[in-house]
Amino acid sequence: MSVQLNHTIIHARDKHRTARHYVDLLGLPEPTEFGPFVVVQVDNGVSLDIADDHGTPHPQHYAFLVSEDEFDQIFARIRERGIQYWADPFHSQPDNINHNDGGRGLYWEDPDGHNLEIITRPYGSGAGS
Template identity: 60%
Template sequence: MPVQLNHTIVSATDRDATAAFLVDVLGLEPAPVYGPFRVVTLANGVSLDVMRTTGEVTPQHYAFLVGEEEFDQIWGRIKSRGLPFWADPGHTRPGVINTNDGGRGLYWSAPDGHNLEIITVPYGG
């Protein structure tokens, strides 16, 4: 079997709120509890296992490849919630999307500062 990403752990000060935020903005199924995790499952079977931490959260970057229709839906939810978004990972181009590699992309922040990204074309085309 070739190497595939199965899951990653997302640290959060509020496990349930972070999982609900991801599910809500990305338009995913509710995240069930599995042990100490809320499991946010993506269409390709990879899961973001959200776990509560009592320590400081080190923000991470999570990028999601989506279709054009899903991009519009997610972007609409970001705007309707009044969430700031940027065209770049350094958050220096506010309120616009990028058109890198012939697709569209944008970044926004999750609870605890995680840097989220949606793109319609993988980097490098």
């Protein structure tokens, strides 16, 4: 058996609001509940298990590999909602996307300050940035 990521836990101030953010922006299936988690399933079998945090969540980074068409759809939803986005993880290039590895990518924050990223090419898969 190969080693595969099965799930990760995302801490949130409001797990239902955070799950809705991921589902709506990324175009994912409706979340389910399992124990204390609201579970958002992504297409490669990995789940985002969102749990309420009883303090302020420590921001993490989550990157999603998407197709060119999915990028267009997600990017349109980000702009429609007026969500700030950046071309870089340090948020120094606002209102821009990047073209790393010959693809496209951008960053934005979820309601809890987690740094989210969509990319159309995996890192190291193509020509320069």
